[in-house]
Amino acid sequence: MxxxxxxxxxxxxxxxxxxxxxxxxxxxxxxGALAFADALAQxxxxxxxxxxxxxxxxxxxxxxxxxxxxxxxxxxxWTAPTVPVLLNRLRVTLQTAAMGTRLYIAGTEGFIxxxxxxxxxxxxxxxxxxxxxxxxxxxxxxxxxxxGITEEVITSPFTCSHCGLPLLVRDHYSRRLGAFQGVxxxxxxxxxxxxxxxxxx
Amino acid sequence: MNxxxxxxxxxxxFTFRNSPQAIRRFPFPFHEDSYMYAVNMEPHVPLARDSxxxxxxxxxxxxxxxMRDRALVLKEDPLRYQALPHMMTxxxxxxxxxxxxxxxxxxxxxxxxxDGDRWHWINRPLNIDQRFTFGDAxxxxxxxxxxxxxQAQGDFCIVDQRDGNLWMDAGMVxxxxxxxxxxDIGMNFMEWHGPVPLAHQIGVxxxxxxxxxxxxxxxxxxxxxxxxxxxARLDTSPENYHKWGPDRATVTPENVGNKVHLRCELQSxxxxxxxxxxxxxxxxxxxxxxxxxTVPKWARRFHRxxxxxxxxxxxxxxxxxxxxxxxxxxAKYDDGAPTSPxxxxx
Amino acid sequence: MSINTEMSVRVAxxxxxADQVRRLRFExxxxxxxxxxxxGAHVVVSMRDxxxxxxxxxxxxxxxxxxxxxxxxxxAVEKSRGGSTFLHHKLKVGDTLAxxxxxxxxxxxxxxxxxxxxxxxxxxxxxxxxxxxxxREDRSFELHxxxxxxxxxxxWRELQARYGARRVHVYCDAEQLFIPTGEILGHQPxxxxxxxxxxxxxxxxxxxxxxxxxxxxxxxxxxxxxxxPPGKVFKAVLTRSGKTITVHSHQSILEAVEAAGVEAPYLCxxxxxxxxxxxxxxxxxxLEHHDIYLEPEDKASxxxxxxxxxxxxxxxxxxxx
Numbered sequence: 001m002x003x004x005x006x007x008x009x010x011x012x013x014x015x016x017x018x019x020x021x022x023x024x025x026x027x028x029x030x031x032g033a034l035a036f037a038d039a040l041a042q043x044x045x046x047x048x049x050x051x052x053x054x055x056x057x058x059x060x061x062x063x064x065x066x067x068x069x070x071x072x073x074x075x076x077x078w079t080a081p082t083v084p085v086l087l088n089r090l091r092v093t094l095q096t097a098a099m100g101t102r103l104y105i106a107g108t109e110g111f112i113x114x115x116x117x118x119x120x121x122x123x124x125x126x127x128x129x130x131x132x133x134x135x136x137x138x139x140x141x142x143x144x145x146x147x148g149i150t151e152e153v154i155t156s157p158f159t160c161s162h163c164g165l166p167l168l169v170r171d172h173y174s175r176r177l178g179a180f181q182g183v184x185x186x187x188x189x190x191x192x193x194x195x196x197x198x199x200x201x
Numbered sequence: 202m203n204x205x206x207x208x209x210x211x212x213x214x215f216t217f218r219n220s221p222q223a224i225r226r227f228p229f230p231f232h233e234d235s236y237m238y239a240v241n242m243e244p245h246v247p248l249a250r251d252s253x254x255x256x257x258x259x260x261x262x263x264x265x266x267x268m269r270d271r272a273l274v275l276k277e278d279p280l281r282y283q284a285l286p287h288m289m290t291x292x293x294x295x296x297x298x299x300x301x302x303x304x305x306x307x308x309x310x311x312x313x314x315x316d317g318d319r320w321h322w323i324n325r326p327l328n329i330d331q332r333f334t335f336g337d338a339x340x341x342x343x344x345x346x347x348x349x350x351x352q353a354q355g356d357f358c359i360v361d362q363r364d365g366n367l368w369m370d371a372g373m374v375x376x377x378x379x380x381x382x383x384x385d386i387g388m389n390f391m392e393w394h395g396p397v398p399l400a401h402q403i404g405v406x407x408x409x410x411x412x413x414x415x416x417x418x419x420x421x422x423x424x425x426x427x428x429x430x431x432x433a434r435l436d437t438s439p440e441n442y443h444k445w446g447p448d449r450a451t452v453t454p455e456n457v458g459n460k461v462h463l464r465c466e467l468q469s470x471x472x473x474x475x476x477x478x479x480x481x482x483x484x485x486x487x488x489x490x491x492x493x494x495t496v497p498k499w500a501r502r503f504h505r506x507x508x509x510x511x512x513x514x515x516x517x518x519x520x521x522x523x524x525x526x527x528x529x530x531x532a533k534y535d536d537g538a539p540t541s542p543x544x545x546x547x
Numbered sequence: 548m549s550i551n552t553e554m555s556v557r558v559a560x561x562x563x564x565a566d567q568v569r570r571l572r573f574e575x576x577x578x579x580x581x582x583x584x585x586x587g588a589h590v591v592v593s594m595r596d597x598x599x600x601x602x603x604x605x606x607x608x609x610x611x612x613x614x615x616x617x618x619x620x621x622x623a624v625e626k627s628r629g630g631s632t633f634l635h636h637k638l639k640v641g642d643t644l645a646x647x648x649x650x651x652x653x654x655x656x657x658x659x660x661x662x663x664x665x666x667x668x669x670x671x672x673x674x675x676x677x678x679x680x681x682x683r684e685d686r687s688f689e690l691h692x693x694x695x696x697x698x699x700x701x702x703w704r705e706l707q708a709r710y711g712a713r714r715v716h717v718y719c720d721a722e723q724l725f726i727p728t729g730e731i732l733g734h735q736p737x738x739x740x741x742x743x744x745x746x747x748x749x750x751x752x753x754x755x756x757x758x759x760x761x762x763x764x765x766x767x768x769x770x771x772x773x774x775x776p777p778g779k780v781f782k783a784v785l786t787r788s789g790k791t792i793t794v795h796s797h798q799s800i801l802e803a804v805e806a807a808g809v810e811a812p813y814l815c816x817x818x819x820x821x822x823x824x825x826x827x828x829x830x831x832x833x834l835e836h837h838d839i840y841l842e843p844e845d846k847a848s849x850x851x852x853x854x855x856x857x858x859x860x861x862x863x864x865x866x867x868x
Contacts, residue, residue: 018761020758020759020760020761021761022733022760022761023761094737097736097737098733098734098735098736098737099732099735099736099737099739099760099761099762099766100732100733100760100761100762101737101761102761102763122737122738123658123659123660123736123737123738124737124738125763125765125766127763127764127765128763128764128765128766
């Protein structure tokens with residue numbers, strides 16, 4: 001039922017440190033902290049002197065990944081209480097950033113999508129941003145009918161949390177919305193929606 | 202050329218119909234008895250005046266009704282028109298192109314007078330008389346792309362060219378075959394074609410992209426695409442799929458002729474001069490099965506194409522549910538005789 | 548596709564603007580307006596030089612919004628392949644030429660928050676049109692222009708007068724002034740785009756320092772017209788048209804193909820656009836790729852060649868033409 005192999009699905013190629021960057025700005029969520037640790041292990045530690053980390057523990061608060069980040073010794077580490085607070089700080093930081101600043105984003109797909117939007121609005125080309133997917137593979141899905149976004153979707157179909165239609169999650173992703181597309185699954189024969197299956201655990 | 206505009210609807214009571222002349226000029230999309238994706242682009246040059254290729258931007262008997270339907274769609278859902286901020290130059294390019302082409306092709310309907318940047322546009326079918334300053338968006342009632350595409354048949358997408366790719370960064374999309382501008386805006390060529398099956402594997406999009414990146418000014422190209430629609434609905438958007446999807450289950454052997462439509466897109470692609478963008482014009486033509494079979498060659502050929510279509514394509518185009526009924530109905534008009542090559546009626 | 552969209556133009560004016568630089572103004576023979584274009588575009592000029600048809604690309608430098616005429620600037624080149632010499636010494640006001648529609652392989656990135664233009668010598672020409680467009684659209688830009696001597700440098704006075712010394716910076720080799728690339732690129736706001744046009748060495752140098760400073764590839768743009776380099780004489784067998792032709796030392800394969808009356812597609816004639824990519828059926832030597840279009844693996848495959856600039860080291864190549 002699920003349409004597979006669609007080309008708009010983002011490819012998250014991992015956080016490889018760009019040794020030429022003048023500033024290294026990290027936006028990390030939850031287990032995204034572990035992506036930073038892995039990148040650190042591969043890189044010359046010199047970049048830490050110009051590294052600024054914005055971190056939100058989100059669902060993995062108990063794991064205290066912030067301790068690991070702090071131990072790495074970046075120039076600056078700031079822990080945000082919630083994702084929106086982090087995104088706002090990212091927005092302001094990018095307003096005054098200069099060319100030569102490299103942005104790294106790691107965390108859940110929904111977080112990457114949202115941070116990416118902030119970066120695009122700041123005039124960064126998305127191809128120059130390094131991303132790594134960590135943590136839950138739950139999806140952020142936009143209902144194409146009512147335009148409402150449902151977070152943390154793990155099944156397909158699922159019920160739109162706004163308009164209540166049963167939606168098929170398509171592998172069609174919009175960077176601008178930071179979301180996958182949800183389309184009514186039983187439009188042609190209302191009531192015929194298949195049972196939800198866990199697709200994005 | 203005097204056009205008698207139809208008073209007709211593309212929703213609710215669906216009074217849309219084609220006159221016998223409109224049937225003859227329908228851009229039938231199959232040049233042979235089978236169909237597969239191809240980079241089927243050719244120069245967009247005028248052909249016979251009484252065909253859909255008579256002018257480079259076609260205006261036909263459905264013009265007024267289609268513009269009325271577009272206004273209704275936009276009233277319900279303004280997100281069908283969007284343009285990213287860096288596309289303003291391309292918007293003006295598009296306004297110029299559509300005004301020039303319409304005025305040149307249909308001088309009795311449209312008049313464009315230019316005095317430097319001071320332009321005067323008259324659209325008689327829609328009773329519009331507008332003076333404005335080219336390049337100054339504040340002198341028009343809305344953005345230039347929205348303004349002119351409320352007065353031109355077809356959907357319009359403007360793509361920006363950069364980094365060896367094409368980016369869908371502006372559009373007016375209200376007569377689409379099941380894709381969403383609001384969702385796809387900002388995507389590149391490969392991404393917005395992502396959901397199309399089979400074509401990626403055979404390299405169609407790689408070749409098409411390479412071709413389009415070198416599309417030249419003054420040398421537009423065109424291609425045809427097609428799908429099918431139940432009832433004469435222009436707005437088959439994903440946004441409204443839950444409203445029009447049920448129509449697909451209503452096809453019976455008795456109503457195929459009136460209910461089932463072949464939907465042809467005559468796409469033309471134009472390099473825009475000031476912005477270096479490309480304008481995609483996606484002009485939709487509908488024809489009922491009972492209208493189509495008045496041309497015996499098309500009846501035979503479409504029967505064969507639809508019967509032999511690969512199932513993935515039928516699925517992607519949403520034909521699966523009513524294909525057997527339609528093929529059975531069309532079979533009555535196919536005596537097995539050979540068909541002549543090419544698109545046009547014999 | 549062989550719709551001819553070339554335009555017949557008359558030379559309306561010839562102006563000597565600096566040592567070795569001539570500006571030519573073209574107007575349409577039929578009196579029609581020329582198409583408007585986008586800054587950074589070039590046209591291919593076709594010149595009938597005796598029995599030889601020469602075709603060279605030149606950047607348009609006049610205002611992109613001005614449809615009354617096009618202007619190009621031509622540098623007198625010592626080792627000219629013929630085009631530059633023809634335009635400098637044989638062409639007169641009133642002569643007619645054919646030019647292509649404008650083609651832009653060096654466009655402005657419309658998203659840019661700021662645009663930095665770096666020109667070396669005659670590489671200034673595309674930026675003249677770009678700045679006209681940027682200024683008209685009220686966008687932020689600055690030009691850094693390197694010239695050998697003040698008298699060699701074309702247009703720097705009028706550019707400073709028009710856009711002001713804050714936006715137009717001139718550096719003169721003879722005065723030991725060079726573009727301080729590192730300083731300029733070190734402190735630009737996010738969303739800045741860099742454009743370079745000039746000699747190959749300069750382009751390489753500037754793009755190299757930008758990369759060293761962490762500028763991403765997506766924000767870097769350059770244009771260089773590669774002249775087809777000379778080489779040994781060889782034969783080309785055109786398998787589809789059944790012709791065997793000779794490619795002379797100072798001729799590209801494309802030029803030899805055209806001289807033999809065979810039509811081949813092209814746009815930039817400088818190894819950049821990919822339009823003249825041709826399948827190689829066979830070759831008795833190595834391909835000498837001079838283009839900047841093919842990927843390294845394509846070049847290594849020996850199956851493709853850009854016939855506008857590339858040659859072979861052997862004596863015969865068989866092409867699918």
